Amino acid sequence: MAKLYDTTISALGIGKRKSERLDNGGSLIIWNKKRAAGGSKEFYFRKILKEGSEINIKIGSYPSIKLVQARKRANELSSQAAGTDNIKFQLEEEKRLRVAAEQAAIRERARLDNLGTLQQLCEAYRDRMKAEDRSSYAKVFASLERYVLTPYPHLATQKANLITADDIKHILQAMYARDITTTLNRTRGDLHAAFNVGLTYDHDITVQKSNGLCFDISSNPVAKIKKIQRFERVLERNLDTEELRIVWEACCQYMNPVYASLLKVMICTGFHPVELLRLSSTDIVPDERAIYMTKTKSSTPNLILLNKYAWAEIQTRLNEPGATNLLFPSRVSNPKSDAYDRTSVLSNQVAALRSNLPIEPFTPRDIRRTVKTLMGKAGISKTMRDRMQNHTTTDVSGKHYDRYDYLPEKRVAMKTWEQWLAKNVIDPGGIDTNVISGLFNRAQQ
Incomplete structure (x- = not known):
């Protein structure tokens, strides 16, 4: 088996093939198949097994794949074949894993693209309240718009799973500085409830997510911030x-x-x-x-x-x-x-x-x-x-x-x-x- 050259491949007649022995066993084959007018020249890795059978693995077509590329790939397959009894199974398994990894990457990219913002989380909370027939849903959302979403647009457009306890603290501190008392606790409570909705939203089978919206929230950032007890009015007045x-x-x-x-x-x-x-x-x-x-x-x-x-x-x-x-x-x-x-x-x-x-x-x-x-x-x-x-x-x-x-x-x-x-x-x-x-x-x- 002489070494292959481009001139050898160019002169190869239809139906003919030439081979080149590889160092780790097996051969690089160029085969001019009768598939079209003028033939079709294709590279293969070929190896004869101990029991006499042979395996042929297509590498590609010439000249789309150059000779130097085909030789490199054939040597890689030769090395792989030397370490396994079933090179085809190994290649199929590698392909399966590669396809699975590509699909996982596509899904992860789609998930990242569909991650909801704080605005969308508040809307999801509003929709949950509405679905539960809680008549205060509009009032609660209006309050979140007034004290959170409108004054902090950079947080409203931030991915909800990137909102931190420091972000929540900043919102509530501003309200505290303005002497807002009871409403401060109500806003904290509404944000806490909204993030609790986000914790289970991705796996909630009752929510129809046609747009692929998800939040990937693993913890509630509001939980670290306690409500201010002295702002809670204890109502005890009753008329005699x-x-x-x-x-x-x-x-x-x-x-x-x-x-x-x-x-x-x-x-x-x-x-x-x-x-x-x-x-x-x-x-x-x-x-x-x-x-x-x-x-x-x-x-x-x-x-x-x-x-x-x-x-x-x-x-x-x-x-x-x-x-x-x-x-x-x-x-x-x-x-x-x-x-x-x-x-x-x-x-x-x-x-x-x-x-x-x-x-x-x-x-x-x-x-x-x-x-x-x-x-x-x-x-x-x-x-x-x-x-x-x-x-x-x-x-x-x-x-x-x-x-x-x-x-x-x-x-x-x-x-x-x-x-x-x-x-x-x-x-x-x-x-x-x-x-x-x-x-x-x-x-x-």
Whole structure:
């Protein structure tokens, strides 16, 4: 086997082949195959095995691959073949690993290209809240935009998994320097919740990620920063009986009629103002003189039984024409559909009311606490008070197994509360024992 030269290859006839022996065994073959007019000259590595069989591995076509390149590759294959009994299997395995590595590199490149920013993380948190039917999702996102995304655009466009605890500290320090207190803790809490969403987002099978969005977050940078306890307001104010009587009598004089009605219904039921502000006329159950509330803080629908005083306010609202079917539409300033925004209007109305009253300041939230406290004074058990206000049951039995609606017991408790309100707050000395016509009578039958 003489050494191959370019002149040898050029003179090679169709169907002919020449070979060159390699130092580590095997040969470099040039073969002019009858595949096209004029032939096709191809390089091969050839080795005859001990049992007499042979292997042929194509290197490439001449002149696309030069002779010097083919010789170098043939020597590499010769060296490999000397150390293995199955060079073809080894080459196929190397190819498989190479293809797998290339695919992994492509996936990693795509992952890096699709890594979400802090802006996108906050949006994902907002979307999660919306999917969970949490009505505060818009308010929370607006707060994050105001205190985080808008003032720090360089962080908003930063990959979320590159945000550090120092970045979060910088945001919160700026708020602290501006004497922002409670909202500082709320912003910290919202950011903490957003990063918790990011921790599981990439592997959440319930999220449809058509755009390939991912975050690759392995730890929550907000966890290192604790909330400031002294900024948490401990709300303990509750009105006594005399104060509640003054509020009941004066609210219609100093408040907008819609919000005066809302305040009275709160006193009669102890329900959260946001839950009541979401109600529409379709939520009223006239036959039961009740409200069927589907959106509650505990996410548990609740049938709210009304005493005659609350029912009178509801009837007033139903009989008053309005542009929307909201039970308590906004009649102050510009109409607002968001219940949380309208709660601020209620707070302003209550502030105007209390400025004209000879009692200590209070907020709408204090009414809920007041009702819970005075219901106990009226003789209603804490268990029943919790059920009337739809507070979440935390024990396993109540949370997972007890599906009884407690309506008869609620009717009795509401009757007790109505009588106590009549005697001590609304009409002292003039109790009407015929409470809610028909409603409690059915409970006693």
